[in-house]
Amino acid sequence: MTPPLRVLMAEDEWLAAEVLEEGLAEAGFVVLAAADGQAALELAAAGATFDVLLTDLRMPRLDGRELIFRLRAERPALPVVVMTGFPPPEGISHLHDGSGPLRLLTKPIDISRLVAAIEAVASSIS
Structure with missing residues (x-):
């Protein structure tokens, strides 16, 4: 039996x-x-282990795009799912450096689509 996937989720809207x-x-x-x-x-720097990053784009202090680039500086193949109400006009290329799998979902997000996206990016590196 495989262990459950560990997802680091960055989302500034507490209810969401x-x-x-x-x-x-x-x-x-x-x-x-x-x-x-x-x-x-900070969680990642403190040694938190995770398999997939799930992040919003627009957040205070550090946005999702910068978070992706900083985490991928250490883990280039890190699987990422981005969820946003404001997709970048440039599309996914604005977020993707080509080093690891990335999916972009537009809010509101159906949980089954989110689960499928997380499983898809995680399986593409295993």
């Missing part, structure tokens, strides 16, 4: 974060919730 965390936990994931990109970066 709570709903997402509950839905992902029910789907069998272990969720490490961070209130924004800076908090997620």
Whole structure:
């Protein structure tokens, strides 16, 4: 039996974060919730282990794009799922440096689509 996927989630809207965390936990994931990109970066720097990054784009202190680039500086193949209400006009290329799998979902997010996206990016590196 394989261990559950560990998801580092950066989401600054607390109600959305709570709903997402509950839905992902029910789907069998272990969720490490961070209130924004800076908090997620601090969790990673403190040694938190995770398999996939799930991040919003627009957040205070450190946005999702910068979080992706900083975490991928250490882990280039890190699987990432981005969730946003404001997709970049340039599309996914604005977020993707080509080093690891990345999916972009537009809010509001259906939990089944989110679960499928997390599983897809995680399986592409295993």
